[in-house]
Amino acid sequence: MMKLPGMHSWLLLLLLLLLLAGGAQAVDSPRQPAVEPALTLAGHADGPSLVVQGVLDPDIMQTLLSAFHRRHPTMTIRYIDVSGRPNRVPDKSLQDFQPDLVLSSAMPWQYLHANNGNAMSLGAQTLPTDWPDASRWRNELVGLTAEPLVIVYRREYARRFGIPRSHTALLRQLRQHRDALQGRVVTYDPARSDTGFTYLAEDARQSPQIWSLVAALGEAHTSLTDSTSDMLEGLISGRYLIGYNLIGSYASRAARRHSELKVQRPADYALVMQRLALIPTGAPHPGNARLLLQFLTGRKGQQLIARQTPLGALHPAVATTGDMHTTAGITRFIRPGPGLLALVDPLKRRSLLARWQQAFDADSRTDSGSDPTTSEDSTAP
Amino acid sequence: MTLAVATTTSLYRRLLGLMALAMTLLGALLLLQANHSAHQGANRAYDRLLDAASRVLVEQVSWQAGQLRFDVPASALEMLAPGGDERVFYTLVDADGEPISGNVELPPLPADTSASLPGDRDDRFHATTVQWHGMILRLGARQARLAGWQRHDRFSIRVAHTMEARNALAGQLLQGSMLRLGGMALLMLALVTGAVGMALAPLRRLRQALRQRNPDDLSPIALPVPRELRELVGALNDLLARQRRLKAHQQRFIGDASHQLRTPLAGLSSRAELALRSREPEQWHSALVAMQRSATNAARLAGQLLSMSRLQSPDAPTEREAIELRALARASVRQALDRYPGSEIDLGVEACDAPVTVHGSRWQLEEALANLIDNAMHHARHRVTVRVTAQPSRLTVEDDGPGIPSEQRHEVLKPFHGARHSGSGLGLAIVAGICEAHDGQLELHDSEPPPGLSATMRLGAAAESRETAS
Structure with a gap:
């Protein structure tokens, strides 16, 4: 019958993963695996304890956790940064720190955990009653931040080719100035980065025109990376002129430090991703995790997120001050919902990647960015 | 009296109570039925959704360029969560039941699940409720074949979701049924109350008629009654x-x-x-x-x-005791001799050897015997004999007077007959009454040899049997 050994092992991996609540993480920035907590806020020796696991930069996390620690000074808070870890393979080195709270921007994987019953209830009074429905699911998953996906370009790009205000404008500019832009464009590699794959899938849900954009990106021999930090690094250094689908929070921070960078939210539609938090079923201190969530979703915590971090706040009372709602009509929240499950389906993943590869390689076969995992697909006509 | 009050409650309340009980039982049955049909209705509605989602998923399975393609549409998965909060599961399995893809490995349908959707000729989709990993799921499975020119392998898609939306819909349906049922119960209660009141109206009329009656009025009740x-x-x-x-x-x-x-x-x-x-x-x-x-x-x-x-008088004390008839007869004769000093009549007692004991009222028997002796003394010429015999216990007073013609014997037992005179006309009536009170009877015969009257008090079997039993 069907000979599909590859599919089967995918599934086995997936099932293995379900047993481990804290396994799935997005690859935002490649880092050396950190077995030790990236951050420890010491409380009393016999005081309460809280272990948070996430993929946020420790300095952003420091801002949030310090504010929380001031409210609960006896609590010992540890933050485990799992950025850059392979996200589907259980990591034995993390067993020492069983997380009470898992924060991640890899929405499909977070959703998969919660859907398959590996998350605890967030508690009755944890979330504010007016917390947006698009940022919660079943009182097991909660979106803490709203981070739009943006186009980042250098000033000289705008001077030479115009401002990439929308997906359409970007497509037109890529086609018109294909030769000038050879190798100067950067975006996520959907094959290597789950985050990039999620964005590609969401783009594809918005419009099939995305495949024209992928083809145009392919023709421009776009560089493919697996993290926003890499893209920003290249943009700052001048290696790239423009980057597509960068995480807005990191881009804004970089643009504040480097004036040659400009951040553009596409005017036709802007995807907004959320960092989803869940309390895994094996959490040793779920009560403390609920306290932290209560703080982060409260007005004080959301103000802190909006003003002192590059992340975007979600609280309706706080978020109105940001730019999120001025463009409410074009904002496309990626909502936690069953549709995300399609993105973790191995067969779906393979067919979408094949489609992507096909569009990306439509022009030339000599692309250097092609990934070994997708090479078997590229033999298809 | 108090016992009677305690057991006799209001007929009205009893009727109402019984009918309320019957209505409650009926209501409970109807509620059970409503609950069942609400869940059935919800399942029917949402099984269609499972069916549609599985159809969409099946359409996305294809064999292209030597590879199996399964382009899971997000919309089909969204469809599986009608309320938005359901947990959603799907598995693609090959013909051997080996899982190929999906977010979990769903179990196959239980073997006995053969019921397809009602009104659906397509028997390739079945759904049932299963318990899986501590969750209650509605599980649907669809059989299909690869569409295409190269391969026609069989495969199946299993889809499942948790029951929140179904339970919510069933709850809504049930709530509607309960409201209707509650309204009907109230209406029924009002109707039953009125009906019971009307049905009991004749009883009320009878009660009023009896209450308004003059205490002297002993005429029959002439009231139309059911x-x-x-x-x-x-x-x-x-x-x-x-x-x-x-x-x-x-x-x-x-x-x-x-x-x-x-x-x-x-x-x-x-x-x-x-x-x-x-x-x-x-x-x-x-x-x-x-x-x-x-x-x-x-x-x-x-x-x-x-x-x-x-x-x-019904209030007369009727204390009964064991009485020895021979002693009673002798005492009565002694008293009679005192009442008739200097009488020339020979008054005597003839008794059997064994004691004759009956159970009766002493004063009544004394009174009866005294009456008979007085009666005999009035009419006797020379001799009055009091005779006591056993089995049956009898007291006989015999005189040698003129006697009573047999056709008058019945009459003399009535009070104030006035036939045989010089007496009050009450004596024999009293004796007959006392005999009756002792389940016996007063018999009048001619003396042996005649003329004369022989009056026999035959004392009843009840009085006697008490004696023999004790």
Whole structure:
């Protein structure tokens, strides 16, 4: 019958993963695996304890956790940064720190955990009653931040080719100035980065025109990376002129430090991703995790997120001050919902990647960015 | 009386209570049924959704360029969560039941699940409720074949979701049913209350009629009543009729008694008047003698009337005890000899050897025997014999007087018969009443040898059997 050994092992991996609540993480920035907590806020020796696991930069996390620690000074808070870890393979080195709270921007994987019953209830009074429905699911998953996906370009790009205000404008500019832009464009590699794959899938849900954009990106021999930090690094250094689908929070921070960078939210539609938090079923201190969530979703915590971090706040009372709602009509929240499950389906993943590869390689076969995992697909006509 | 009050509750309340109980039982049954059909309805509605989602998923499975493609549409998965909060599961399995893709490995449908969607000719989709990893899931499975030119492998798609939306819909349906049922129950209660009130109206009318009745009014109740009450009214009318007869009897008795008492009193009065007109002491003496006799007769009559009323009164004490008849007879004879000093009549007792004991009222038997002896002494010429016999226990008083013709014997047992005179006419009636009270009977015969009267008190089997038993 069907000979599909590859599919089967995918599934086995997936099932293995379900047993481990804290396994799935997005690859935002490649880092050396950190077995030790990236951050420890010491409380009393016999005081309460809280272990948070996430993929946020420790300095952003420091801002949030310090504010929380001031409210609960006896609590010992540890933050485990799992950025850059392979996200589907259980990591034995993390067993020492069983997380009470898992924060991640890899929405499909977070959703998969919660859907398959590996998350605890967030508690009755944890979330504010007016917390947006698009940022919660079943009182097991909660979106803490709203981070739009943006186009980042250098000033000289705008001077030479115009401002990439929308997906359409970007497509037109890529086609018109294909030769000038050879190798100067950067975006996520959907094959290597789950985050990039999620964005590609969401783009594809918005419009099939995305495949024209992928083809145009392919023709421009776009560089493919697996993290926003890499893209920003290249943009700052001048290696790239423009980057597509960068995480807005990191881009804004970089643009504040480097004036040659400009951040553009596409005017036709802007995807907004959320960092989803869940309390895994094996959490040793779920009560403390609920306290932290209560703080982060409260007005004080959301103000802190909006003003002192590059992340975007979600609280309706706080978020109105940001730019999120001025463009409410074009904002496309990626909502936690069953549709995300399609993105973790191995067969779906393979067919979408094949489609992507096909569009990306439509022009030339000599692309250097092609990934070994997708090479078997590229033999298809 | 208190016992009767405790057990006899209001008929109205009883009827209402029973009907309320019946309605509650019926309501519970209807609720169970409504709950069942609400869940069935919800399942039917959402099974269609599972069916549609599985159809969409099946359409996305294809064989292209030597590879299996499964382009899971997000919309099909969204469809599986109609309420948005359901947990959603799907598995693609090959013909051997080996999982190929999906977010979990869903179990196959239980073997006995053969019911497809009602009204659906497509038997390739089945759904059932299963428990899986501590969750209650609605699991649907669709069989399909690869569409395409190269391969036609069989495969199936299993889809499942948790029951939140179904339960919510079932809850809504059930709530509607409960509201309707509650409204109907209230309406029924009102109707039943009215109906029971109307059905019991004849009873109320009867009660009012009885309450408004004059206490002297013993006429039959003439009220149209339903069949169930007719028997009661009949019994009441019987009672009233007996009351009427008793009242008539009592009035006649009182009339007779006053008439009987008037005669000796009138005699006394006239004798006294005569004597007062005379100046001679001899006349006075004879008048006083006659007056004394009359007064004695009147006193005896009054005594007998008292006995009669005591006998007839339902409140009379009827303490029963064991009585030895021979001793009783001897004592009565002794008293009679005291009452008739200097009589020439030979009064004696003939008794069997063994003691004869009956269970009865001592004063009544004494009174009866005294009456019989007095009666005999009045009429006897030379001899009065009191005889005690056993088995059956009998007391017989025999005299050698003129006797009573057999055709009159029945009459003399009635009070104030007045046939055989010089007596009050009550004596034999009292004896007959006492015999009846002892389940026995007074029999009158000719003496052996005649002439003469033999009066036998046959005492009843009940009084006797008590004796033999003890």
